[in-house]
Amino acid sequence: MVAKHDASAPYHVFYTTISDAKQTHNQPYSITFLEILDRSLGELKCSLQINFMVEIGWLLAQYYFAGYSEKKLTILYGEDMEDLRTINKKKPHVDAHHVSMATPFGKHHTKMMILCYEDGSLRVVVSTANLYVDDWENRTQGLWFSPRCPELPADAMPHDGESPTMFKKSLLKYLNHYHLPSLAYYMERVKRCDFSHINVFLVASIPGSHFDMEWGLTRVGSLLRQHCSIPTDQNKQWPLIAQASSIGSFGKEPKLWLTGDFLQHFTRIKNPPTVLSQPPQLKIIYPSLENVRQSHDDLLGGGCLPYAADAHAKQLWLNDYLYQWKATSTHRDRAMPHIKCYTRVSPDYNRAAYFLLTSGNVSKAAWGQKNKKDQALRLMSCEAGVLLLPQFVVSEPSNLQIIKIGLMTTIFYIFVLLKFTAETPPSVMVLL
Known part of the structure; x- marks a missing residue:
């Protein structure tokens, strides 16, 4: 596994192997959960799993087969x-904590791992997959799997070993928001490790009202405003491609949030036009009912797509923005996407200005909504993702700050975007 991981540089992005698609089993960018625990990556000492849904029997079986049943x-x-509430009585080495949200619309939706090794080093995994069997079999999931972060010298200062993207500081800030004594050890390990080679930005959300630009869509907008270098005269021609497994409720018209706060922040650039101009196009990739019917698991494949029928009925205008799921080149057409990612691509679809892999769906709960009175960003969910920007990942010259899709397996869906029609409605759930 260590050779596969080394070969993934400089992106370190993987997709879960699809059980019923044998073509994915030997792909260099496909991965199983057991491979994450492979000993060639380091001898595991302990680990932190932050997630939404956890099937504890399945998770403990993965650690057992990896040889880490008592870690x-x-x-x-x-x-x-x-x-999960009672697991510590049966398995004293397992410490589980339920994270509750302040509102029913908020979810503890982050999917992250911190793997600590016997030699003092660690790795961080930021994922889109829940920790239960269905999410690791026939669903398309994405993971960013960090390089090894070695232990700093004993006399190093806590702020040493920071990356140009300030990943270490961002990670500690996110972990600190839980205020959990059980995280003290992991936070100390992060402080004592060298993250200087990490080339992605951590983009997270935490519940609450925020006036800084550290969370949610304001974090995305701030980073893009500093580093996204699409030529000003071409800005309108580079569409935003948003791909998600669920869609929120946006109101009676798109400008209330979708083409308002959301589109404005996700399309910010370093040198914006000085005069008002039309915003870039927004294209949302979401499976159609036909996509689900043809999936490996038939209609059960739509179990990871919780977009309610009554919500869609109130925003039928959204059909103008929807495109079907298609991932033929990576043999994932029939693996329904639980992955979420966002990118802006050139008019010829050969270049990408950035790539954001995240747990956050296209929703206000995940990315936040600006308060009209005080401009505070209100967030309801916990989310985490990584933002890849060319000058940090591939060191392109300043006038070519792009990621070439042909060299980047992370952009896995093909850009023959298929519009929805009356015959191919989106996959929605009828809640009884």
Whole structure:
């Protein structure tokens, strides 16, 4: 596994292997959960799993088969389960904590791992997959799997070992918001490790009202305003491609949020036009009902696509922005996407200005909504993702700050975008 991971540089982005698509089993960018725990990457000492849904029997089986059945495991989870509440009585080395949200619309939706090794080093994984069997079999999931972060010298200062993207500081700030004593050890390990070679930005959301630009869509907008270098005269021609497994409720018209706060922040650039101009196009990739019917799991494949039928009925205008799921080149047409990613591409679809892999769906709960009175950003969910920007990832010259899609397996869906029609409606859930 260490050779596969080394070969993934400088992106370090992987996709989960699809059980029923044998063509994915030997792809250099496909990965199983067991491979994440492979000993060639380091001898595991303990690990932190932060997630939404956790099937504890399946998760412990993965650690057992990896040879780590007695290693300390800390779990933060969002979906409350009885077996997680009592797991410490049966497995004393497992420490599980339920993270509740202030509102029913908010979810503890982050999917992150911190893997600590016996030699003092660690790795961070930022993922889109829940920790249960279905998410690791026939669904398209994405993961950023960090390089090894070695232990700093004993006399190093806590702020040493920072990356140009300030990843270490951002990670510590995110972990600190939980105020959990169980995280003290992992935060100390992060402080004591060298992150100087990490080339992505951590983009996270935490519940609350925020006036800084550290969270949600204001974090995205701030980073793009500093570093996204699409030529000013071409800005309108570079569409925003948003791909998600769920869609929120946006109101009676797109400008209320979707083409307002959301589009404005996700399309910011370093040198914006000085005069008012039309915003770039927004294209949302979301599976159609036909996509689901043809999936490996038939209609059950839509179980990871919780977009309610009554919500869609109130915003039928959204059909103008929707495009079907298609990932033929990576043999994932039939693997329904639980992955979420955002990118801006050139008019010829050969270049990308950035790539954001995240747990956050296209929703106000995930990215936040600006308060009209005081401009505070109101967030309801916990989310985490990584933003790849060319000058940090591939060191392109300043006038060519692009990522060439042909060299970047992270942009996995093909850009023959298929519009929705009356015969191919979006996959929606009818809630009884």
